[in-house]
Amino acid sequence: MNSWESRADEYSFYGFTDLPSVAQRGAVVLTHGEGPYIFDTHGRQYLDGNSGLWNMVAGFDHPGLTEAAKAQYDRFPGYHAFFGRMSDQTVMLSEKLIEVSPFERGKVFYTNSGSEANDTLVKMLWFLAGSEGQPQRRKIITRWNSYHGVTAVSASMTGKPYNSVFGLPLPGFIQVGSPHYWRMGHEGESEEQFVQRLARELEATIIKEGPDTIAGFFAEPVIGAGGVIPAPKGYFQAVQAVLQRYGIPLVADEVITGFGRTGNLWGCQTYEFVPDAIISSKALTAGYFPMGAVILGPDLTDRLQAAAEAIEEFPHGFTASGHPVGCAIALKAIDLVVNEGLLENVRRLTPKFEAGLEYLSQNPNIGEWRGKGLMGALEAVQDKATKTPFPGNLSVSERIANTCTDHGLICRPLGQSIVLCPPFICTEAHLDEMFGKLEEALKKVFAEVA
Template identity: 40%
Template sequence: MTFLPNSVEARDIAYQLHPLVDLQNYGKTGALVIERGEGVYVFDNTGKRYIEGLAGLWSVAVGFGEMRLSDVAKAQMDKLPYYHVFAHKTHGPSVDLAEKLIQMAPVPMSKVHFTSSGSEANDLVVKLIWYRANALGRPEKKKIIGRVKGYHGVTIAAGSITGLARNHASFDLPLDRMRHVSCPDHAGMALPGESEIEFSRRMAAELEALILAEGPETVAAFFGEPVMASGGVYVPPEGYWQEIQAVLRKYDVLLVADEVICGFGRTGEMFGCQTFGIEPDVMVLSKQISSSYMPLSAILMTEGFYAPVAEESARIGTFGHGFTASGHPVATAVGLENIRIIEERDLVGNCRRRSPRFLARLAELAAHPKAKAWRGIGLIGAVELKPWQQAGAAGAAFQAAAMAEGVIARAIGDTLCFCPPLIISAEEIEAMFDAVARALDAISE
């Protein structure tokens, strides 16, 4: 594709390195330039309108163009545009949001630490787990277990817990302290006649076998998304989290709930932990915490997790960690206002109300001759296509056809994933899936 020399598209190719693309091919294809957003819609630089079927990157809960958030950001910029929380300093917005998150937490939590992304937060959680193990006199208890197709970010430690080959290849990942167990995909991995509960027990037995093989004294923590999202949207089968938690408690293994995508209403409850009865030692929040209007993430930890960390900092003389933007006043002010909007407009309730039709439309798509399955809960879901000769080609074609019909969704392999803003209306759900159905009709190998 040829672009005018001084166009945004041409300058983008010339100067910017993009994530999740074939970098050499990108120079030939260029990018879709998004100029503005309004509600569930975004508009490109030709004026074409799209339903943002993935809420940006699973994150814009309150929709685009929410003036309350821009107004709060400007007011905070005018008052205190930046300050840090290092070395006995603090400011009101970070305290207000920390207090709110502790009040909202689905299980009793003690402290909040702010970072700027889910990757950054999960990486820090790993450091804290290792720090805590040293504090408890267990220097060998450092191994972390993730899951195949799980996603926890792309920084070195978080990327190692992530269970996706594309995030490991040529990066020398995963680190040698990281292990993985199976993706809880009952539909794709169940034995003949195996019920969801039986499958969940088998997944728990696999986890227990790994812990015993590694040595329980060496295994520190298990990371899991309540619903696995970026790996292709996998909803845990019946009994899964209960069985997994029983094994973790048996061997004194910490549970880190990665709520980066599920948190703040995506599954029909405020947190995915509430949907599935998860009682974590640590929660990681991001994305919908600020609807991604500002980079923001938060780590919530129980007192049992925090206390040894505090004691170790006293022994050493300081807690030797910090980011320049931790608890950024503008980001935390926007995050607090975003949560107020979610609560005031009952967007969690809107998720529950819209979910039955959202899931029904996914099921209709899955009945198409070119499709094979669907998965979903709340307002997150996916349609898996019958693969073509080249793996991933069907998904890529479906994503492109949907975009041509005015819907932005995300292909992960041969699965097209949906996660619209929580404000989406009944009419907008119908319009989105009508367009996607036309796209599915249009693709061919």
């Protein structure tokens, strides 16, 4: 009972964890990281093909980030952003976020996570609707299989059936169709026809619910925790046209895609649309500090400012909002992506990353590979021709991920898919190692279950 694994099991209540796997295998207790590798209490080394949880884009021991944190802790270790008081680092980060955003101007509100940022923007939209004499504008539209967080509100936005165990979603949270063409497209339907059908379904939903009851539409440029589902060509243009007809804000949830993951600084730039607001977290601090941000475009900035001035405040915030250490780290993380080569490395590695996914998709039990930039997925199927998934009780993706762990690779099972999102500091040799180990795991597990 004195092992690290038994101690973890005795005192830790696991979240988003396959409990049968932990019961059988034990937890993996980690001690440190070097570059894209992590090490456990037994000295075993793992290439982390998931960048922690999409966020450790600069690896696990970047000296520039740790030095920025240390220097700020020495200078001013903590403060809030209430009552018109905030650190100089907070001011500098807000300036930088608007500078690198797709907006010509705007304002930033800080949280501690992407979940809280989504929750905050929903409150902002409700606050705005009430202040503008439309208190009935409460409904929030997202997509099936999307992921927006774990607070009661952001979990209600998340289009995942597991939230039913909490009695969620709350009333007024509506999901429309997922833009997963391979899985959701009709037989004989082109990708363009699929996009137009989704746009028609969105408009029909808006009309059915009442256009004047909708507060906003939230969408990830690439659905992340739904299994890496890139938007089809023209999707956001078609959706935004519908939303603009009814005066409904489009919010880009860039918690995963922001700061380089798709090959551009923002996922909305990859898909060539400008949203009304952006939700940011994860790579914002390269995972070195918990932080989220609501980045408002010009229209929402002006309207929310007017609404707040009318009652002399915006009554919302968090004790650690705009934390000076987090802001100092974020400033350095953005500099690494923009000026020190991380974004260029994502672009350089993307063709090799996509080629690796495409090669593995030739396996008869891989139905589809999909991805954008340095985020990708392989979807396991029992029958490739019919796209029939494996029975759920076989836990195929979990078995693949566990086998990868046994061979020194961390990857993530999501539904029937295996997801990869390596750190931006990876080399071609790291990708070769990642795909080599994954190929061996696929062969082993499919031999057992196919």
